[in-house]
Structures are given as C-alpha cells and as structure tokens.
Amino acid sequence: MSEFSKALSVSTSGLQAQSSRLRHLSENISNADTPGYRRKTIPFQTAFAAGSGVSNVEVGRVSLDDRPLERVFDPSHPMADDSGHYDGSNVDLLIELADAREAQRSYEANLKMFEQARQMSSGLMQLLRR
Template sequence: MNEFAKALSISTSGMQAQSTRLRHLSENISNADTPGYRRKTIPFRTEFDAGGGVAKVEVGRMSLDQSELEQVYDPSHPLADDAGFFNGSNVDLLIELADAREAQRSYEANLKMFEQARQMSSSLMQLLRR
C-alpha cells in the first residue's frame, strides 16, 4: 500500500468513527426528555491493519452511561410514583452539544486530510504524465 493510500485509509477510518459518534450523540439529544433514557457512549481504540501497515481508528462497543437518572417531580405524570417523582434521563444537553461540536471538528479535520492526500496524489499523477 503506497503512502497516499495509507493516508486516505487513516482519514477514512477517522471520519467513519466520528460519524458513528455523531449518530449516537444525536440519539442522546433527541431522547433527552425520554423518561428512563440512559446516555449512549462509544469508545475509540486503535486497530492495527497488518495488511496495510497502518493504525486505524475503530469504534468500540456502545455502552450505556450508568450514572444516576434525574429525579423529576411531576405528580401528574403517568410514570410518577406515590411521592410524585419519576426517573428522567441522564443526558446533559450541554455535554452532548460540546461533544457534537468536537466530533464535527474532528470529522472536518479528517476530511481535509483526505482531500489533501487525494489532491497530492492527483498532482503527482499529472507530473508523471508529462
């Protein structure tokens, strides 16, 4: 595998990982008001591709955040107990939005790297044709 292909492979794996992260973040944001919803998290790990000789970003198994669920007081809610409380979600919108911005910027950085490697490869091919 040549160096351009390695660069494309690395940046592609980064874009795929951030895309998956953004999907989980959007699910968390959309379910922030769902009673009993637990925030989804995904870890990243480095996976070495022996065939290509590069280390790629891989997404680990999705897990649910086991932190305390918010106790919401609303005696009129159908899920409320005798004291008027029910379990809300453990999604903090501020954290989710900050994580989404970080994932978006990382995705954009990987995209720029991909475009740069593709452009360099194209320029090299044009030089070799002359």
C-alpha cells in the same frame, strides 16, 4: 499499499468513527426528555492492519452511562410513583453539544486530510504524465 492509500485509509477510518459518534450524540440529544433514557457513549480504539502497517480508528462497543437518572417531580405524569416522582434521563445537553462540536471539528479535520491526500495523488499523476 502506497503512502497515499495509507493516508486515505487513516482519514476514512476517522471519518467513519466521528460519523458514528455524531449519530449517537444526536440520539442522546433527541432523547434528553425521554423518561428512563440512559446516555450512550462510544469509545474509540486503534486497529492495526498487519499487512499495510497502518493504524486505523475503530469504534468500540456502545455502552450506557451508569450515572444515576434524574428524579423528576411531576405528580401528573403517568410514570410518577406515589411520591409524584419518576426517573428522567441522565443526558446533560451542555455536555452533548460540546461533544458534538468536538466530533464535528474532528470530522472536518479528517475530511481535509482526505482531500489533501487526494489532491497530492492527483498532482503526482499529472507530473508522471508529462
């Protein structure tokens, strides 16, 4: 495997990981007001490809945040108990937006790395043709 292929492989795995992270963050944001919804978190891990000697990024198993659900007082809500409370979600929009910004920046960095490797490979091919 050439060095260009290795660079493309690493940046592609980063793009896929951040894309998956953004998908779960958007699910969390869209369900912030859903009663009983638990925030989803997604870990990253290193995957070493034995044949190529490249360490790629892989997405781990999605897990649910075990923080307690917010107790919301609304006696008119259909899910309210005798005291007028129901379990809301444990999604904090400020944290989700900050994580989304971080994932977006990381995605953009991986995309630039991919583009640079592609341009370098193309430039090398042009030099070899001369």
